[in-house]
Amino acid sequence: MANELDRPMVYQIRLKGHLGPKWADWFGDVTITLEDDGETLLTCPVVDQAALHGLLRKIRDLGMPLIFAIRVKPP
């Protein structure tokens, strides 16, 4: 349903390379988890699709390799 996606959601985004904790503010309100395999998991609450695309654009602008992005149920 379209309007379901317009509600606040939590996305997990996996990036290649470890990202320092200071990036949490730059990305907005995200939780940064460093994985053992050298990848970073961003857990990002987003208010809607536009916010999600804004986040993806920031990742693009950093040139960080994006491995995947999935929607997770809010805890």
Add this chain to the structure above:
Amino acid sequence: MLAPILATKLYVPPAQHGAVLRPRLIGRLNEGLHRRLTLVCAPAGFGKTTLIGEWIAGCGRPAAWLSLEEGDGDPARFLAYLVAALRAVAAGIGEGILDALRSPQPPPTEPLLTALLNEIAAVEDDFFLVLDDYHLVDAKAVDDAIAFLLEHVPPEMHLIIATREDPRLPLARLRARGQLSELRAGDLRFNPSEAAAFLKGEMGLDLSAEDIAALETRTEGWIAGLQLAALSMRGREDVSGFIRAFAGDNRFVVDYLVEEVLQRQPERIRSFLLRTSILERLSGALCDAVTGQEEGSGMLEVLERGNFFVVPLDDKRHWFRYHHLFADVLFAHLMAERPDQVPTLHRRASEWYEQNGLRADAIRHALAAEDFERAADLVELAVPAMRRSRQEATLLAWLKALPDELFHVRPVLNVHYAGTLLQSGELDGVEARLRDAERWLDESADLRGRPEASSARMVVMHEGAYRRLPGSIAMYRAGLALVLGDVPESVTYARRALDLATEDDHFRRGAAAALLGLASWTNGDLEAAHRSYADGMAHLQMAGYISDAVGGSIALADIRIAQGRLREAMRTYEHALHLAAEQGEPVMRGTADMYVGMGEIHRERNDLEAATQHLLRSKEQGEHTGFPQNPYRWHVAMARIQEAEGDLDGALDLLQEAERLYVSDFYPNVRPIAALKARVWAAQGRLGEALDWAREKGPSVEDDLSYVREFEHITLARVLIAEHRCDRADRSILEATGLLQRLLQAAEEGERPGRVIEILVLQALAHHVQGDTPAALVPLERALTLAEPEGYVRVFVDEGRPMARLLFEAAAHGILPDYAGRLLAALEAEEDRSEDQSHPPPALPAQSLAEPLSQRELEVLRLIAQGLSNREIGERLFLALITVKGHNRNIFRKLQVRRRTEAVARARELGLL
């Protein structure tokens, strides 16, 4: 005046001294030179800009360069920059576009681009157009404009787009047609030997092959990564140790390296880098203002020399920018370390920009600082210039970025908001904002405080604007009411606006008088309409809006035509053309509309050749010289010429096209295209379709009559007469005569002889179809008497054979025999021509198809067989591509084929070609 153009955005980056030469990539770029587009698409830090700069320098072709920014998605701003960039290779190009953009009513983008493409095709030398950082423009309007440019680009220009993400252009199609040359991240990565050359040559590091290989692997050939690595290795004793640590670390390359680089800088450099990271452009003075220090220029020089990702933006080394990626990372550090400083830094930047007259940048930084009061002040001051330069999209974005409560204490800004919304077609909220602003206009209270808002103080930036507020509010209400169809209300407000405007406020006086004229026109009060509208145009002319005064002549002439004053209408057009010509080159906007209008009058006088010439002239000099209504009016005029020439299918196609292009632009729709189509159907005997029109659009014989619907009612009478002609028993003729009698009375009372003539002609035909010729001659005589002095022909000749009989009778009875004789001669010439066309026998070949091809489809099929492209067919038949494709689809379906070649073969088999 258009907003100032920043020269720094047009600067072609020179090839960097000592940069790594990349012959393998240059070779590939050269191979793609004959294609339309070179796309260099890779993430940040892959050396896109540097590579293109090197290519251009080596290639020796001149280049028009445009570095895009976030805000460039506003189509008006984009076009202004595009023209400015092109002027680097072709001085003076695009003057017509800039002129059109300055007008209160800019045309849509496509005609402007068409005009620009014509100018580009005239450029002598081949050249590049580079759009750098294309990803920063996130606007469909710009994507569409570039797609249009690409589709029509002349071979003189080669387009290069550098971007971080695939642009929304039809890339797959360009690839399939071999029109696209691409370099992507995989191509741009440094290979090991390039990495070695870069580290040694450009960065001056002497590394072992093993170290280079380790760095290359760790950064995966990412140039920004290698450059950062080199920066952080400078002056280190144990370089190999650093490389081992770096290679063994999982951290994101930039993250790791910037940290290393920053740690090794003296505090003043480090703090300079962080604090200036909020800036899109850097100059010594601006950096000083933001940092509060006084060493900006020197610092920028040091950074540039040290390869700190500082890119010069001009030859004088006055303006620089950070490499975008580097700036992002610095900003992240700033946000992490000193988030409290960020608003202050933005505010300082905003102040500097304001002091230096760059208001748009000042507003951007004020919004970034979330200093909305300041931003609102600046926006309020910027409005007039933004409106004049047609940057309404940008203006609207600013207004929408401001918190709504600010507008409650800023009546001037709120009224500007309402006006911008009205102009952008967003009608919701216009009235609420006007009403909110009005609270502050209570004369009993003093300027600075209002009883109902005692806690809030009114904010007004410009006393004059506040004084003009009641007039502005009334003007926008008049416009809103007119758009919503409430004519009496529109008149009330337009009058009020006129009363409130001062003598010398020509813009407001002109706009209000014009609105009043449009309202009177809608009511059918033509003399008053002409008076007010002419007055409005005179004021607009005095306010300096010459082209709008020229364009407004179509309304004045339309009114004169309805009044049956063709000569005066013609003089109106001629006078406007004269006024336009006085302004000199470039061709003034509005002239295209004049030629179309003159073409219509020539058609009425049956000089079809002159009519066609005028329409072609209108088209030739470029659609950008026309106002928004012109494309649809052009198609209506051409349709009526084709109708007069007997090509009714062609006329219907053009009317279809006109419907698609229709824009009212506040004008009353006194000649709806649907009704014009119904007339053609009635003439073709397609009564079912004509009656469907009447059912759908709803004119009926019982309606109360009004001027806006007069044309529809006259059309209905025509359809009813045609119906009776098919089926004598039909009651429709009684309905038609009753309706015509009422229409005649209304048109006479409204003093609209132009309409009276047509109604009388129909009355004559109605009598004739009932076999009562003597009765028919009564209205015919009156029609001829009214029509002769103005030289009408088509209004009679269009009626064909029945009219020929009546004119013959009239002449025989001594009723205006000379004039009747001339009309008869025209009718006979027409009959001869149509007989010529019907020999040799039927134009439609016998078709053994289940669903035969129409005349029009056969025509299109013949052009296909001649090898014309869809676009060429469209140009030949004055149709849009989409209409041609529609015909193709029908042809393919009827012939049961899938493509053009099969269609031609099948048609030959069937003997259709």
